[in-house]
Amino acid sequence: xxxxxxxxxxxxxxxxxxxxxxxxxxxxxxxxxxxxxxxxxxxxxxxxxxxxxxxxxxxxxxxxxxxxxxxxxxxxxxxxxxxxxxxxxxxxxxxxxxxxxxxxxxxx
Amino acid sequence: xxxxxxxxxxxxxxxxxxxxxxxxxxxxxxxxxxxxxxxxxxxxxxxxxxxxxxxxxxxxxxxxxxxxxxxxxxxxxxxxxxxxxxxxxxxxxxxxxxxxxxxxxxxxxxxxxxxxxxxx
Numbered sequence: 419x420x421x422x423x424x425x426x427x428x429x430x431x432x433x434x435x436x437x438x439x440x441x442x443x444x445x446x447x448x449x450x451x452x453x454x455x456x457x458x459x460x461x462x463x464x465x466x467x468x469x470x471x472x473x474x475x476x477x478x479x480x481x482x483x484x485x486x487x488x489x490x491x492x493x494x495x496x497x498x499x500x501x502x503x504x505x506x507x508x509x510x511x512x513x514x515x516x517x518x519x520x521x522x523x524x525x526x
Numbered sequence: 527x528x529x530x531x532x533x534x535x536x537x538x539x540x541x542x543x544x545x546x547x548x549x550x551x552x553x554x555x556x557x558x559x560x561x562x563x564x565x566x567x568x569x570x571x572x573x574x575x576x577x578x579x580x581x582x583x584x585x586x587x588x589x590x591x592x593x594x595x596x597x598x599x600x601x602x603x604x605x606x607x608x609x610x611x612x613x614x615x616x617x618x619x620x621x622x623x624x625x626x627x628x629x630x631x632x633x634x635x636x637x638x639x640x641x642x643x644x645x646x
Contacts, residue, residue: 422568424568458639459639459640460530460617460619460636460637460638460639460640461569461617461637462637463634463635506568506569508569513559513561513571513574513582513585514559514569514571514635515571516561516568516569516570517568518566518567518568519567519568
Protein backbone atom coordinates (compact mmCIF):
# COMPACT_ATOMS: atom_id res chain seq x y z
CA UNK A 419 0.00 0.00 0.00
CA UNK A 420 0.89 3.66 0.06
CA UNK A 421 3.61 4.65 2.48
CA UNK A 422 4.90 7.92 3.79
CA UNK A 423 8.53 8.33 4.81
CA UNK A 424 8.89 10.64 7.74
CA UNK A 425 12.15 11.98 9.12
CA UNK A 426 13.81 12.25 11.46
CA UNK A 427 12.49 9.36 13.52
CA UNK A 428 13.37 11.13 16.75
CA UNK A 429 14.80 14.44 17.90
CA UNK A 430 16.23 15.73 21.16
CA UNK A 431 16.37 19.51 21.30
CA UNK A 432 16.88 22.27 23.80
CA UNK A 433 13.95 24.40 24.83
CA UNK A 434 13.80 27.48 22.62
CA UNK A 435 15.28 25.80 19.56
CA UNK A 436 13.47 25.54 16.25
CA UNK A 437 12.45 22.11 14.94
CA UNK A 438 12.02 20.88 11.39
CA UNK A 439 10.65 17.56 10.21
CA UNK A 440 9.52 16.33 6.83
CA UNK A 441 7.50 13.72 5.06
CA UNK A 442 7.84 12.28 1.56
CA UNK A 443 5.72 9.95 -0.50
CA UNK A 444 5.98 8.02 -3.72
CA UNK A 445 2.36 8.94 -4.40
CA UNK A 446 0.70 12.28 -4.95
CA UNK A 447 -1.68 13.51 -2.29
CA UNK A 448 -4.03 16.42 -2.75
CA UNK A 449 -4.12 17.15 0.96
CA UNK A 450 -1.44 16.79 3.61
CA UNK A 451 -2.13 16.73 7.33
CA UNK A 452 0.05 17.00 10.40
CA UNK A 453 -1.02 15.42 13.70
CA UNK A 454 0.45 15.43 17.17
CA UNK A 455 0.07 12.58 19.62
CA UNK A 456 0.69 13.18 23.30
CA UNK A 457 1.60 10.18 25.49
CA UNK A 458 -1.48 8.06 26.18
CA UNK A 459 -3.66 10.11 23.84
CA UNK A 460 -4.98 9.79 20.34
CA UNK A 461 -3.57 11.97 17.53
CA UNK A 462 -4.87 15.51 17.25
CA UNK A 463 -4.91 17.48 14.00
CA UNK A 464 -2.48 20.44 13.95
CA UNK A 465 -2.45 21.71 10.39
CA UNK A 466 -4.11 20.78 7.10
CA UNK A 467 -2.63 21.73 3.72
CA UNK A 468 -4.79 21.74 0.59
CA UNK A 469 -2.78 23.25 -2.23
CA UNK A 470 0.64 22.52 -3.67
CA UNK A 471 3.07 25.19 -2.50
CA UNK A 472 0.77 26.30 0.29
CA UNK A 473 2.42 27.57 3.47
CA UNK A 474 0.19 27.54 6.54
CA UNK A 475 0.87 28.63 10.11
CA UNK A 476 -0.82 27.77 13.38
CA UNK A 477 0.85 29.68 16.19
CA UNK A 478 4.46 28.52 16.39
CA UNK A 479 3.81 25.81 13.81
CA UNK A 480 4.39 26.29 10.10
CA UNK A 481 3.79 23.65 7.48
CA UNK A 482 4.26 23.59 3.74
CA UNK A 483 2.75 21.46 1.00
CA UNK A 484 5.45 20.58 -1.52
CA UNK A 485 5.13 21.69 -5.13
CA UNK A 486 5.33 18.11 -6.37
CA UNK A 487 2.49 17.14 -3.97
CA UNK A 488 4.72 14.31 -2.78
CA UNK A 489 6.17 15.98 0.28
CA UNK A 490 5.50 18.28 3.20
CA UNK A 491 7.43 19.74 6.09
CA UNK A 492 6.53 20.97 9.55
CA UNK A 493 8.49 23.57 11.49
CA UNK A 494 8.08 24.40 15.16
CA UNK A 495 9.66 27.65 16.30
CA UNK A 496 10.94 28.38 19.80
CA UNK A 497 10.10 24.94 21.18
CA UNK A 498 8.67 24.57 24.66
CA UNK A 499 8.41 21.50 26.92
CA UNK A 500 4.75 20.85 25.99
CA UNK A 501 5.82 20.32 22.36
CA UNK A 502 6.98 16.86 23.45
CA UNK A 503 5.15 14.11 21.63
CA UNK A 504 4.99 12.24 18.37
CA UNK A 505 4.28 14.18 15.21
CA UNK A 506 2.66 12.33 12.32
CA UNK A 507 2.24 13.40 8.76
CA UNK A 508 -0.71 11.98 6.85
CA UNK A 509 -1.78 12.00 3.24
CA UNK A 510 -5.46 12.39 2.62
CA UNK A 511 -6.99 9.36 1.11
CA UNK A 512 -9.69 7.02 2.34
CA UNK A 513 -8.36 5.95 4.74
CA UNK A 514 -5.72 8.42 5.85
CA UNK A 515 -2.19 7.19 5.17
CA UNK A 516 0.18 7.97 8.03
CA UNK A 517 3.93 8.28 8.34
CA UNK A 518 5.70 6.48 11.19
CA UNK A 519 6.09 9.63 13.20
CA UNK A 520 8.80 11.88 14.56
CA UNK A 521 9.29 11.57 18.31
CA UNK A 522 10.21 14.97 19.75
CA UNK A 523 11.86 15.38 23.13
CA UNK A 524 12.48 18.86 24.52
CA UNK A 525 15.16 19.39 27.14
CA UNK A 526 14.42 22.30 29.43
CA UNK B 527 -20.66 12.02 23.46
CA UNK B 528 -18.19 14.87 23.36
CA UNK B 529 -15.46 12.79 21.81
CA UNK B 530 -14.62 9.35 20.49
CA UNK B 531 -14.79 6.93 23.39
CA UNK B 532 -12.90 3.65 23.46
CA UNK B 533 -12.97 0.79 25.92
CA UNK B 534 -11.22 -0.84 27.55
CA UNK B 535 -8.38 1.65 27.80
CA UNK B 536 -6.01 -1.15 28.74
CA UNK B 537 -6.32 -4.88 28.25
CA UNK B 538 -3.89 -7.64 29.12
CA UNK B 539 -4.83 -11.03 27.74
CA UNK B 540 -3.30 -14.45 27.42
CA UNK B 541 -2.15 -15.70 24.07
CA UNK B 542 -4.92 -17.62 22.36
CA UNK B 543 -7.78 -15.77 24.01
CA UNK B 544 -10.28 -13.62 22.12
CA UNK B 545 -10.62 -9.90 22.83
CA UNK B 546 -13.23 -7.31 21.96
CA UNK B 547 -12.47 -3.62 21.72
CA UNK B 548 -15.27 -1.09 21.64
CA UNK B 549 -15.53 2.29 19.97
CA UNK B 550 -18.28 4.82 20.49
CA UNK B 551 -17.89 7.52 17.84
CA UNK B 552 -18.96 11.12 18.07
CA UNK B 553 -22.72 11.38 17.74
CA UNK B 554 -23.78 11.97 14.17
CA UNK B 555 -20.48 10.93 12.62
CA UNK B 556 -21.13 8.59 9.74
CA UNK B 557 -17.57 7.43 9.10
CA UNK B 558 -15.66 5.24 11.56
CA UNK B 559 -12.09 4.02 11.24
CA UNK B 560 -9.92 1.55 13.14
CA UNK B 561 -6.15 1.94 13.13
CA UNK B 562 -3.42 -0.01 14.92
CA UNK B 563 -0.28 1.55 16.32
CA UNK B 564 2.53 -0.80 17.29
CA UNK B 565 5.34 0.39 19.53
CA UNK B 566 7.40 3.00 17.72
CA UNK B 567 5.37 2.67 14.56
CA UNK B 568 2.93 4.81 12.66
CA UNK B 569 -0.76 4.24 12.36
CA UNK B 570 -1.72 1.18 10.35
CA UNK B 571 -5.16 1.22 8.78
CA UNK B 572 -7.37 -1.73 9.65
CA UNK B 573 -10.97 -1.13 8.62
CA UNK B 574 -13.33 1.68 7.67
CA UNK B 575 -17.12 1.96 7.96
CA UNK B 576 -19.25 4.51 6.14
CA UNK B 577 -22.98 4.57 6.77
CA UNK B 578 -24.71 1.50 5.42
CA UNK B 579 -22.06 0.76 2.84
CA UNK B 580 -19.99 -2.39 2.95
CA UNK B 581 -16.93 -1.75 5.14
CA UNK B 582 -13.47 -1.43 3.66
CA UNK B 583 -11.65 -4.34 5.31
CA UNK B 584 -8.52 -4.10 3.21
CA UNK B 585 -6.27 -3.35 6.17
CA UNK B 586 -7.21 -6.28 8.40
CA UNK B 587 -3.98 -8.27 8.87
CA UNK B 588 -5.55 -11.73 9.13
CA UNK B 589 -8.86 -13.55 9.38
CA UNK B 590 -8.49 -13.49 13.16
CA UNK B 591 -9.48 -9.83 12.97
CA UNK B 592 -13.05 -8.72 12.40
CA UNK B 593 -15.14 -5.69 13.13
CA UNK B 594 -18.75 -4.72 13.05
CA UNK B 595 -20.68 -1.54 13.49
CA UNK B 596 -24.17 -1.87 14.86
CA UNK B 597 -26.85 0.63 14.02
CA UNK B 598 -24.36 2.89 12.31
CA UNK B 599 -22.90 3.92 15.64
CA UNK B 600 -20.89 1.77 18.06
CA UNK B 601 -18.23 -0.47 16.60
CA UNK B 602 -16.55 -3.56 18.01
CA UNK B 603 -13.17 -4.83 16.85
CA UNK B 604 -12.68 -8.51 17.65
CA UNK B 605 -9.38 -10.31 17.65
CA UNK B 606 -9.63 -14.08 17.90
CA UNK B 607 -6.90 -16.38 19.19
CA UNK B 608 -4.67 -13.45 20.05
CA UNK B 609 -0.96 -13.62 19.34
CA UNK B 610 1.86 -11.65 20.93
CA UNK B 611 2.34 -9.65 17.74
CA UNK B 612 -1.20 -8.33 18.19
CA UNK B 613 0.06 -6.24 21.12
CA UNK B 614 -0.48 -2.62 20.10
CA UNK B 615 -2.63 0.41 20.64
CA UNK B 616 -5.88 0.13 18.71
CA UNK B 617 -7.17 3.58 17.77
CA UNK B 618 -10.66 4.36 16.65
CA UNK B 619 -11.56 7.55 14.80
CA UNK B 620 -14.69 9.08 13.37
CA UNK B 621 -15.59 11.88 11.01
CA UNK B 622 -18.79 13.62 10.02
CA UNK B 623 -18.51 12.40 6.46
CA UNK B 624 -15.91 10.19 4.81
CA UNK B 625 -12.64 11.81 3.90
CA UNK B 626 -12.31 12.99 0.37
CA UNK B 627 -10.23 15.60 -1.36
CA UNK B 628 -11.13 19.09 -0.34
CA UNK B 629 -11.41 21.25 2.72
CA UNK B 630 -11.52 19.48 6.02
CA UNK B 631 -13.39 22.08 7.99
CA UNK B 632 -16.38 20.40 9.51
CA UNK B 633 -15.00 17.09 8.37
CA UNK B 634 -12.05 16.65 10.68
CA UNK B 635 -11.25 13.12 11.73
CA UNK B 636 -11.22 12.73 15.50
CA UNK B 637 -9.34 10.00 17.30
CA UNK B 638 -10.14 8.27 20.57
CA UNK B 639 -7.48 7.71 23.19
CA UNK B 640 -6.97 4.14 22.11
CA UNK B 641 -7.18 0.69 23.64
CA UNK B 642 -3.77 -0.59 24.74
CA UNK B 643 -3.68 -4.34 24.16
CA UNK B 644 -0.94 -6.52 25.62
CA UNK B 645 -0.87 -10.21 24.78
CA UNK B 646 1.23 -12.26 27.16
